[in-house]
Amino acid sequence: MRVVNAEQMRQIEEKAIHHYGIPSLLLMENAAWAVVEEIRRCIPKGKEGLNGRKAVILVGKGNNGGDGLAVARHLVFQGMDVTVLVFAALKELKGDAALNLHLFQGTTGKLFVIEGEKQRRLTRLALAQADVVIDALFGIGMRGALPGLIEEYVDEVNCAPGWVVSIDIPSGVEANTGKVYRTAVRAQTTVTFGLPKWGLFLGEGPEYCGRVVVDPISIPESYLVEEGISTFVLMDDDVRDMIPIRHLKGHKGTHGKGILVAGSKGMSGASVLAGKGALRSGIGLLQIVAPQGIAKEVDASITEATVWSAPGEDFLNEEAWHVVLKQSEKAKALAAGPGLGENIEFISVLEEILKNISCPIVLDADALNLIALEPGLLSLRNGRGGLLLTPHPGEMARLCQCSVEDIERNRLDIAVAKAVEWEAVVVLKGSVTIIASPDGRAFFNPTGNPGLGAGGTGDVLTGSILAWLAQGVSPLEAACLGVYLHGKAADELAKEFGWSGFTASEVADQIPKVRRALEYKGLEGKRG
Numbered sequence: 001m002r003v004v005n006a007e008q009m010r011q012i013e014e015k016a017i018h019h020y021g022i023p024s025l026l027l028m029e030n031a032a033w034a035v036v037e038e039i040r041r042c043i044p045k046g047k048e049g050l051n052g053r054k055a056v057i058l059v060g061k062g063n064n065g066g067d068g069l070a071v072a073r074h075l076v077f078q079g080m081d082v083t084v085l086v087f088a089a090l091k092e093l094k095g096d097a098a099l100n101l102h103l104f105q106g107t108t109g110k111l112f113v114i115e116g117e118k119q120r121r122l123t124r125l126a127l128a129q130a131d132v133v134i135d136a137l138f139g140i141g142m143r144g145a146l147p148g149l150i151e152e153y154v155d156e157v158n159c160a161p162g163w164v165v166s167i168d169i170p171s172g173v174e175a176n177t178g179k180v181y182r183t184a185v186r187a188q189t190t191v192t193f194g195l196p197k198w199g200l201f202l203g204e205g206p207e208y209c210g211r212v213v214v215d216p217i218s219i220p221e222s223y224l225v226e227e228g229i230s231t232f233v234l235m236d237d238d239v240r241d242m243i244p245i246r247h248l249k250g251h252k253g254t255h256g257k258g259i260l261v262a263g264s265k266g267m268s269g270a271s272v273l274a275g276k277g278a279l280r281s282g283i284g285l286l287q288i289v290a291p292q293g294i295a296k297e298v299d300a301s302i303t304e305a306t307v308w309s310a311p312g313e314d315f316l317n318e319e320a321w322h323v324v325l326k327q328s329e330k331a332k333a334l335a336a337g338p339g340l341g342e343n344i345e346f347i348s349v350l351e352e353i354l355k356n357i358s359c360p361i362v363l364d365a366d367a368l369n370l371i372a373l374e375p376g377l378l379s380l381r382n383g384r385g386g387l388l389l390t391p392h393p394g395e396m397a398r399l400c401q402c403s404v405e406d407i408e409r410n411r412l413d414i415a416v417a418k419a420v421e422w423e424a425v426v427v428l429k430g431s432v433t434i435i436a437s438p439d440g441r442a443f444f445n446p447t448g449n450p451g452l453g454a455g456g457t458g459d460v461l462t463g464s465i466l467a468w469l470a471q472g473v474s475p476l477e478a479a480c481l482g483v484y485l486h487g488k489a490a491d492e493l494a495k496e497f498g499w500s501g502f503t504a505s506e507v508a509d510q511i512p513k514v515r516r517a518l519e520y521k522g523l524e525g526k527r528g
């Protein structure tokens with residue numbers, strides 16, 4: 001599914017209004033209905049349905065507030081006890097928002113204009129009793145920090161016991177950046193219209209939006225698949241289509257040989273974990289190149305892989321290149337980096353790899369730190385054979401010679417700019433990993449949880465991407481598939497363990513299960 005910034009959403013909305021003559025009021029009404037439907041799903045209903053339940057709706061002066069007033073009217077019609085708090089003078093509401101104010105004023109719902117401190121007690125009581133709190137303060141029109149008075153009320157909303165639903169985007173979260181200046185509404189659910197906004201995946205946005213529900217509000221589907229939009233969020237259906245088909249007569253040769261250059265003294269685990277990631281993602285033949293001093297250890301820990309002992313006792317040295325080259329014959333993919341250690345000698349091996357190996361190459365961890373010392377090496381690849389880089393923000397900061405804060409502030413822009421510049425697929429890891437393609441497209445990954453913040457999970461991901469490449473998946477899709485399933489594996493483990501205490505090996509072990517579930521879901525769809 002495509003993901004848009006505020007300007008792109010407005011253009012789509014304008015097109016629908018002008019080309020098909022759909023009145024904007026109709027879009028607002030549909031938006032309101034989408035929110036009402038979600039409220040009906042969220043609030044546990046008694047025999048009486050929503051009747052008698054309490055709702056508080058915080059309304060701003062723009063069209064987001066207009067949506068909120070339309071929701072308020074519908075909730076009154078459903079029998080709810082509705083209190084609307086307007087954070088503007090009523091005459092400031094214009095157009096569709098003003099009309100919805102008028103319609104609401106014709107119902108039995110209560111409405112208060114909040115001008116300062118004096119309504120604080122009333123508001124606090126209403127919020128304490130509300131089954132649902134609806135945030136219609138600001139939508140995609142907000143820039144900068146929330147006004148001071150609203151901020152104080154937002155803090156109250158964040159302490160309210162009821163279910164909090166944000167309309168379009170949590171108020172206080174900037175639609176284009178996800179930036180939160182001081183505070184924002186912490187929603188349990190965000191119902192967003194047309195297409196999801198960048199801010200739901202960037203900055204602090206993901207911490208505030210809760211579950212995201214997307215409703216097309218009757219905007220034509222053809223506008224929502226606009227070619228000009230180059231940011232996407234990965235969904236089950238997209239990723240399922242990337243899984244390579246297994247043929248009945250397939251064998252280890254057709255499932256691909258992959259080379260993993262990894263490990264050093266004290267970090268043999270990195271090669272083992274990356275190896276597990278590869279094996280659990282279906283690689284046909286895995287060959288690990290490791291320094292002499294640990295080769296036996298790695299061999300004993302991962303029986304299914306062939307391990308080649310290469311020059312270098314504790315770390316691979318310059319001579320290791322010959323082993324890498326020999327083993328890479330007929331390889332479909334190569335990954336280098338996990339656990340290599342800060343070993344300056346390996347730079348020349350990387351240089352040879354980039355110059356001479358023709359299959360797709362994944363660079364991770366220490367390989368990236370070494371490249372950061374000589375970023376010009378990336379141009380050796382010149383787009384030949386596919387290049388994938390999988391940095392976390394620290395590694396990306398070193399590669400770009402800037403601070404981690406710079407990376408985090410501009411994740412999307414930097415990932416895309418560097419993917420284009422380096423002619424590489426860039427997997428910028430984080431709570432929402434971004435996969436950027438050299439053609440300028442970017443994909444947000446919605447799977448995964450904080451349980452992945454543990455040593456070794458990155459190694460598993462590298463191995464998994466290696467395996468998808470070895471099976472013939474294109475570099476961009478191998479990155480998407482690897483990242484998405486890795487996150488899903490963690491989400492599967494979270495069902496049992498919550499967000500901590502599962503291990504990188506367990507993440508690897510879950511990959512076939514989540515891949516299978518995804519394939520099976522597709523079959524179910526086809527059976528109707």
Ligand SMILES: NC(=O)C1=CN([C@@H]2O[C@H](COP(=O)(O)OP(=O)(O)OC[C@H]3O[C@@H](n4cnc5c(N)ncnc54)[C@H](O)[C@@H]3O)[C@@H](O)[C@H]2O)[C@H](O)CC1
Nearest residue numbers: 013027028031062063064138139140141142143144145168
């Ligand atoms: N996308 C769609 O198809 C539809 C969207 N709808 C809803 O409309 C809002 C966008 O409405 P808009 O009036 O443009 O913006 P806001 O409601 O967010 O209000 C902006 C309002 O606030 C002022 N402002 C901006 N920043 C600040 C600030 N930091 N402090 C104070 N005031 C600020 C700004 O000047 C404006 O006056 C969208 O999100 C949807 O909810 C339609 O209803 C349905 C179709």
Ligand SMILES: [K+]
Nearest residue numbers: 138167169171
């Ligand atoms: K909102």
